[in-house]
Amino acid sequence: MSLERVLVRQAGVVTRAQALACGLSADTVRRRVRAGVWRELHPCVYLVGGHRLTDEARVRAASLWGRAAGAAVTGPAAAFWHGMLDRAPGAVELTLPRAMHRSPRPGVALRRRDLPAADLVEHRGVAVATPPLAALETAIAVPRGSVFLDRALQRHVRFPAVYRSYCRTIGRQGSAAMHRMLVSAADRADSEAERLLVRLLRAAGIDGWVLGHPFGPYLIDLAFPAERVAIEVDGWAWHMDAERFRADRRKGNALTRGNWDLLRYPWHALDGEPDACIAEILETRELARRRPA
Structure with missing residues (x-):
């Protein structure tokens, strides 16, 4: 085993056991740590001088430290490892089997639970949650999680696999x-997005709207006919096909030609920014009332 190859493969991170296997003596390792040439990130896990502490290095270091206890990288750190996030979180989440114990470490968030083998994978030398589980857990952990999950479903994971992973988590946190x-x-x-919009309108005490309002050959998702304000509600982008996209744009163009004000809201906006959506609807209706007949 070559130390240089280990460092290239592991973003500048090496364990004590790996260093010894590469031919370094225990005294050499201790001297380099004491001299600050090697930085101890976790017990017996080091960042070798000349290497930056990148996100990859942090995740690898946490994984190497927890590997002996059967730990796996989970949550947003796993999503980063699979390329779903540009940056790793400040604390790398490690999941330990319930029977194992580790003392807390700076930069590491520990969870104790037994994950099914179907939710674990070895990827680029790191034991990590599978992409479906990583996507699910990250979606409920990060701001605007629905937007994250929608993007993951478009680019990284398939819905049936995500659903199967969810079924294995039922009853858990x-x-x-x-x-x-x-x-x-x-x-x-x-x-579901339309029902959410209706709940928001009712909670705000807004009336005068009609669901499925006819307009030529089309149905407007939700309309304020008196003011000619049309609201089109979009679901999740991952199941938007080209024909549906074109049909929605044809309807939108027809409404514009008919002198209607058109507002479009994806589910993510209604769920994540409801106050802003309601404020825009109220403002649009008020401006429409002032419009010359």
Whole structure:
């Protein structure tokens, strides 16, 4: 084993056992640590001088430290490892089997639970949650998590695999939030988004709206006919096909030609920024009332 090859493969991180296997003596390792040439990130896990502490190095260091206890990288750190996030979180989440114990470490968040083998994979030398589980857990952990999950479903994971992973988490921490998000993600008819908009309008005391308002050959998702304000509700982008996209744009163009004000809201906006959506609807209706007949 060559130390140089280990450092290239592991972003400048090496364990004491690996260093010894590469031919260094225990005294040499201790001297380099004492001299500050090697920086100890975790017990017996070092960043070798001349290498930056990158996100990859932090995740690898946490994984190497926890490997002996059967730990796996999970949560947003796993999503980063699979290329779903540009940056790793400040604390790398490690999941330990319930029977194992580790003392807390700076920069590492420990969870104790037994993950099914179907939710674990070895990827680029790191034991990590599978992409479906990583996507699910990250979606309920990061701001605008539905936007993250929608992008993941477009680029990285398939819905059936995500759903199967969810089924294995039922009853665990976060499973209720996962369920709510998956119900919305699975809604190809956008009915969940429309129901959410209706709840927001009713909570704000706004009336005068009609669902499925006829307009030529089209139906407006939700309309304020008196002011000619049309609201089109979009579901999740991952199941938007080209024909549906073109049909929506044809309807939007027809509304514009008919002198209607058109507002479009994706589910993510209604769920994540409801006050801003309601404020824009109220403002648009008020401006429409002032419009010359």
